[in-house]
Amino acid sequence: MNTFKLFLAGASALALSTSVNATDLEVTHWWTSGGEAAAVAEFAKAFDATGNKWVDGAIAGGGGTARPVMISRITGGDPMAATQFNHGRQAEELVEAGLMLDLTELAEKEGWKDIVNPPSLLDSCTLDGKIYCVPVNIHSPQWLWLSHAxxxxxxxxxxxxWDEYVAAAPKLREAGIQPLALGQQPWQSNLLFGAVQIGVGGLDLWKQINLEKDVAAASGPEMAKVFQAMADARNMADGSNVQDWNQATNMVITGTAGGQIMGDWAQGEFQVANQVAGEDYTCLPGLGVNEYLSTGGDAFYFPKLKDPEKAAAQLELASMMISKEAQVAFNLKKGSLPIRGDINLSAANDCMKKGLEILATGNLLPSGDQVFSADTQTQFNDLMVEFMNDKSITPEDAQERYAAIVEAAD
Incomplete structure (x- = not known):
């Protein structure tokens, strides 16, 4: 800890001078697409500039594949130095088991409560008054990406x-174009559902179900409209035989698909492909209907390590990730919004500007990871991927099963 105090006294949050005790830190994450790799490279470059060394531990396959590996290593006594999770309750049991580093002293010294916006992001890192993670971005899943070509x-x-998109689907089919690109990983079907729920169902319905766990609302006529819209999405996605989300994004980039419902991280893929927002593609937050965004995203936790030099370097890494310079460099490449509002984002493209405008208006919602447990989220995932792949399941049947999950949710 003395090493770290010396660091804080003599360096900025994005220290460019060599650390007193430079060390290697393994950082695990699931950022492996082209846009994601470009973004994480900005973090690695900034951390290496402190004199320490970022040892990249990327795990392919997305969060659903990576998280069990990460958790197994931490609980099995082979922890990495830092690991990605989403904002919310994914790491709750690890924190409760005393396996994660307490960042409260650092957060208080650097005034994280004054700079993290919205405050719910830091709240998601807080348990029993102590802070255990550093938020690095705001990712929202309620975006419709459309190919001009x-x-x-x-x-x-x-x-x-959304309604105009559904109406245009037959013309896309006639032209040999896949109307809706959708990967086969379960979380992608559940993400699509969440976007349709807020876009078609609206804010009040979303709050009733996700915040109040209102089973009557989950079973009611307004929610029935959402499941009918999901049936439309199922028909539009029929024939989309890709697996990964970025493969589906590439279908939009190449014009072989009309659109994709995906989080704003898709922007990174468009940027790598040198496509221009507003010219080559259109982005519609809230499906162009209800412009609300979920304020989920990514955060980094730091498993407890026995090596005091590595523990000091962990704090340097956390400090770097939330610094102004790193927030700009990382989020411009990632396509996400920064977690602090006191930085210069004049280089933001049209889609990021739309997100920043929504953030400024306060039209924000917590993410599913912040309101439902990991177990409940898994049940939603399983239901939605089954519904999207089996047309014998009616919207009415799916809604009944959905309401039962909400009723039993923890």
């Missing part, structure tokens, strides 16, 4: 909202 080929205008 695909709609031009189909001879129809680029849609401005």
């Amino acid at each position: 695909a709609f031009e080929k189909a001879g129809v205008p680029v849609p401005g909202n």
Whole structure:
């Protein structure tokens, strides 16, 4: 800890001078697509500039594949130095077991409560008044990404909202274009559902179910409209035979698919492909209907290590991740919004600017990871992927099963 205090006294949050005791830190995460790799490289470059060494521990396959590996290593006595989780309750049991480093002293010294916006992000890192993670971005899943080339080929205008998109689907099919690109990982189907729920169902319904756990609302007529919209999405996604989300994004980039419902991290893929927002593709937050964004995203936790030099370097890494310089460099590449509002984002593209405007208006919601346990989220995932892949399941049947999950949710 003395080493770390010396560091704080003599360096900025993004220290460019060599650390007193430089050390290697293994950092695990699931950022492996082109845009994600470009973003995480910014963190690695900034940490290496402190004199320490970022040892990359990327795990392919997304969070659903990576998290069990991460958790197994931590609980099995082979912890990494830092690991990605989403904001919310994914690491709750690890914290309760005393396996994660307490960052409260650092957070108080650097005034994290004054700079993290919205405050719910830091709240998600807090348990029993102590802070255990550093938020690094705001990711929202309620975005519809549309290919200009695909709609031009189909001879129809680029849609401005969900209803126009559904209406254009037959023309896309006639032109040999996949209407909706959707990967086969369960979380992608559940993400699509969450976006349709807020886009079609609206804010009040979302709050009733996700915050109040209102089973009557989950079983009611407004929610029935959401499941009918999911049936439309199922028909539009029929024939999308890719696995990973970025493969689906590439279908939009190449014009072989009309659109994709995916989080704002898709922006990183468009940037790597040198596509321009507003010219090559359109982004519609809230499906162009209800412009609310969930304020989930990514945070890093730091498993407790016995080596005091590594423990000091862990704090340097946390400090770097929340610094102004790193927040700008990382989020411009990632396509996500920064967790602090006191930085210069003049280089933001049109889609990021839309997100920043929504953030400024306060039209924000917590993410599913912040309101439901990991077990409940898994049940939603399983239901949605089953529904999207089995047309014998009616919207009414799916809604009944959904309401039962909400009733039993913890």
